Amino acid sequence: MAVATVRNGVNVDQLVQTIDAIKGDASVAGFTFKANTRWKEGSTSTAEVSSFTHAGQEQTRSKSHILTGSEPEVLLGSDSGPNAVELVLAALGFCYSVGFVYNAAALGYELEELSYEVEGDFDLRNFVGIDAGPRPGFTEIRVRGHARAKNASQEDLDKLCQYVQDTSPVKDILINPVSVKTTLEVTS
Secondary structure (H helix, E strand, C coil): CCCCCEECCEEHHHHHHHHHHHHHCHHHHCEEECCEEEEEECCEEEEEEEEEEECCEEEEEEEEEEEEECCCHHHCCCCCCCCHHHHHHHHHHHHHHHHHHHHHHHHCCCEEEEEEEEEEEECCCCCCCCCCCCCCCEEEEEEEEEEEECCCCHHHHHHHHHHHHHHCHHHHHHHCCCCCCCCCCCCC
C-alpha cells in the first residue's frame, strides 16, 4: 500500500486527484453552499452550516457547525459572537489560508507559520438610514499576511500570495458584483 504524501496537513495525492477529476469533468467543480440563519433575540442570530450540494448531489457534513452572530455592546448588541461584517473579514482570512496552504503543499513548500490580519473600514450612516454616508458596506479592506516556510524563498512566497489573491473565491465575491436574490415568506 502506498503511503500518502501529506504536506502542511494536506493530502497532496488527494489534492492532485481532485484537480485531475475536475479537469476530466467540469461538473465535478459545481457546489452550492448553504447557511441557515435564525434570529434569537436583539442583534443575536445563529447560523447552521450542515449540508451543501456537490455536482448536483446533496451532501451532509460529518458534523453540523453552529455560528453565533451579534453586535458589540456599542452597537446595542450582546456581544455573544462576531457581527456579520467581522465574519466577512474572517471568511477572507480563512479563504486565503486554505488557498495558501493547499497551493504551498502542491508546490512542495513546507509551511512553518501562516496568519492573516484582516481589517475593514465601515461607516454606519447608510445602514441607520442617514443618506449622507458612503455605501453601506466596507469602503476598504486591508490584509496583512505572515508566512514562513522551510524551503521557499521570499520571492516564492510573494508569488504564491499573489496567486492566492487572484484565485480566492471570497475576494472575488467581495470585489465583483454578485446577484443576490431574496424572497420573504410571511408566516402566520
